[in-house]
Amino acid sequence: MPDINLMQTGIDMSAFSERLKMLREARGLTQSRLAEMIETLPRVYNRWERGxxxxxxxxxxKLADVLQVSLDELVGRSEASKDVKIRNHTLHELWQQADSLPDEEQKALIMxxxxxxxxxxxxxxxxxxxxR
Structure with missing residues (x-):
């Protein structure tokens, strides 16, 4: 018998929760930080990630925007890209230059x-x- 969440939403929740965690970790974000960035409660986000x-x-x-993926990638309708997507041209060029900096300088830039x-x-x- 199909999972009820899959029937109601078309989203395989176990695959979605794994993908969500993988995308979050790939961007170096904690659950709390990502929840803050999308303006939701950390406990709610945690329930998404646990399926x-x-x-x-x-x-x-909001998740797709912050994680820099399409909605299709986020919900598993297409493969998530491993590449970082930077829409601002100048920022993209700077990111490419920063990628070649020594590790210590990259750490300082990250901070x-x-x-x-x-x-x-x-x-x-x-x-x-x-x-309010």
Whole structure:
């Protein structure tokens, strides 16, 4: 008998949860960090990754954007690419140049980029809570 989640959504939840975890780990994100980036509760995200519940379409779209994959790749309708997709041309060129830097310089660059991303995410959280 087919799995009820597969029948209702067309998504094989065990394959989806494994793919979600693989994509998250490939980008070096924790469950909590990814949940924060898509503006959902960490416990809800955890239930997706364990295959207990199916994300809503809005959440799937946010996940696909953050994980830099298409919705089809995210839900397993096509193979997920291992390549990092950077849409901004200048940022893409800089990323290619940074890839050839020595490890120590790459680590420093990662720290700088992470601090900017964290700052931006915190500003979004503050703005969202200020609207309430």
């Amino acid at each position: 207990h519940i199916v994300p809503q379409l809005e959440s799937l779209i 700088v980029i992470d601090s900017f991303v964290t700052k931006s995410m915190m500003e979004k959280v503050v703005m969202k809570s200020a609207k």
